[in-house]
Every structure is written in structure tokens, then in C-alpha cells.
Amino acid sequence: MRPVYTLHRTALAEIIRATRQAAPEEACGLLFGADRQIHSAVATANVADDPLRHFEIDPVRLIAAHRAARAGGLGIVGYFHSHPNGLAQPSATDQASAAGDGRVWAIVARGRITLWKDAPSGFEPLSYDTVEG
Template identity: 80%
Template structure:
């Protein structure tokens, strides 16, 4: 596996909380930080037409996060979403919608979180360590 990422415990807690609140639909949000370190997870509205089966991060919040990063705030390391089906791996829909931009995708399923790099050749598994904030 490629080098380990670090995730603040609070970011993990926020992803798990978002999963619980969105059930039975899909939760989604942003992973903010620097390099291979995720400082925060920020849940966003899922604006997908069918949020029980798909996710779409609220574009207003996504644009605001990009603007904040350009102004010196934390960068967008990647995104997270949940899989109500319980599978903590990229789905076929995820594969089709992936940008291949190298960002991290965290997938939350039944309290389990896995990380994946959205590589041009497809998703690659990533390891991570949890750190205190």
C-alpha cells in the first residue's frame, strides 16, 4: 500500500456521525487538511437526485472550500461518502464518477472507514493512522 495517511480522531468521528444522520441515505462531505494529513471532515448536504443510492456534494460548499483554500485555509485533501449497503469499498458507480485526480475518497460503511486514492488507473487502497487533535 502507498504511504499512510493520518486522520484526526475528530475527522473520523464526524464521518461516522454523518453516516448515522444520513441513514438510510448516503452521507457525503469534504476532507480538509494538508498533504497526507486530514485535519477535518466537513459533512455537506447530499444534493443527489437519489440520495438513497448516490451522493453529490453540495456545490456551493465545495466552491466555498476551494475559495477558502486559495485564501490560505486548509486544502481539500479529498471527499467522503457512506455506503448504506455496508461495503466499505468503491462501488461501480464510484468508479464511473471518479475524476482520477489523485484525491482521497473515504468510504464509510457500518462504522468502518476505508481510504482510497482516486488514481488515473482506478482506485488504490490507502492505509491510515488515527491521531489526536
Template identity: 60%
Template sequence: MALEVSSVVIDRLLVEAERSHPNECCGLLFGATDRIESSAPAANVHASPQSHFEIDPQALVDAHRAARNGGLRLVGYYHSHPNGIAEPSATDREMAAGDGMVWAIVAAGRVTFWRSGDAGFAPLPYEACPR
């Protein structure tokens, strides 16, 4: 079954990646296990933002707090690869928790989706939905 992703989210990720180039952008994805309804940018607090990302921890705390108060559930993360490769890097594979979260990677004008699991990343087919 394909992941459903709001076309608005896809457009936002592409614009944000272009705006932050040559740095990596990053942020959060919200919705349900099989659906991405919304996204929120976060500050990239990594010391080397041109080649790495680290989501501002406060953005994560705020997202979990909002979900507990009835907001959308945090279901994943996104970041860009200014090098143009839209697949998990060695660093991404090393840092992933294997927790089933969705990762979106933006590169070269496209977005790919992946699920982090015990065996690493699995590509997620997706359908853009008008919303």
C-alpha cells in the same frame, strides 16, 4: 507511508453516516496530501440519495475559496454506503476523476480511505491521530 487522519474526523464521519441513514451522507476532507485534519459535511443533492451522492457544488466553490484565503486545502471527499460495503462502488469508479484526491467511504461502522488515480482507486492505509 500511511495517511494520517484526525481521530476527530473519523468519529465525525461515523456519526454523520449513522445520522443520515438510510441516505448517503457526503462532504469534504481538508489537510495535506498525507494528512486529513478536518472535514465538513455537504448537502447530498443527488435525486436518489439512498443509493447515490452528489456534493452540493456550492460547498466545493466555498472550500476552494476558503483555501485561497488561507484556509485548509481541499484534499478529498467522503460519503457513506448504507449497503454496508466500505469500498468504491461501480458508480464511484465511474465518477472519479483520477486526480489523486482522497476518498473516504463510511459503511458498517468503519471508514476506509482510497486515492483516486489514473488506474482507478488504490486503498490507502491510515493511522488515526489524536487531533
């Protein structure tokens, strides 16, 4: 059985907002929480050379988020990005750039959001429930 994550509606709303705002480019951002709980999402600039086809989270924002987590803030659970013209599953590019670090990737496409664990052996699908918060 796949691990069940909890995605708070405020995080879900931010992911959807960021995806709509970035279109037709890929949106991207950070997921914060702990213990299979995704409490919040924060959109970041997509600094990829070709943001219509790829994403790269702004490294300045990523480093700042790691520092905030070390100072007692919520930890980085993972990342989100959109596939404006694709499927809500890891692309070949996603698989090639994955670190295998166990973080969660939320992928948005055509109004659908899926969660994936970036496992050392490749992406594994995750199930989730949404809750208020």
C-alpha cells in the same frame, strides 16, 4: 508499500456523526488537510437525485471550500461518503464518477472506514493511522 495517511480523530468523529445522521441515505462531505494529513471533515448536503443510492456533494459548499483554501485555509484533500447498505470500497458508480485527480475518498460502510486514492488508473487502497486532534 501503500502510503500511510493520518486521520485526526476529530475528522473521524465528524465522518461517523454525518453517516449516522444521514442514514438511510448516503452521507457525503469534504476532507481537509495537507501532506497526507486529514485534519478535519465537513458534512455537506447530499444533492443527488437518489440519495438512498448515490451521493453528490453540494456544489455551493464545494466551491466555497475551494475559495477558502485559496485564501489560506486548509486544502481539500478529498471527499467522504457512505454506503449504508454496501461495502467500504468504491462501487461501480464511484468508479464511473471518479475524476482521477489523486484526491482521497473515505468510504464508510457497516462501521468500517476505508481510504482510497482516486488515481488516474483507478482507485488505490490507502492505509491510515488515527491521531488525536
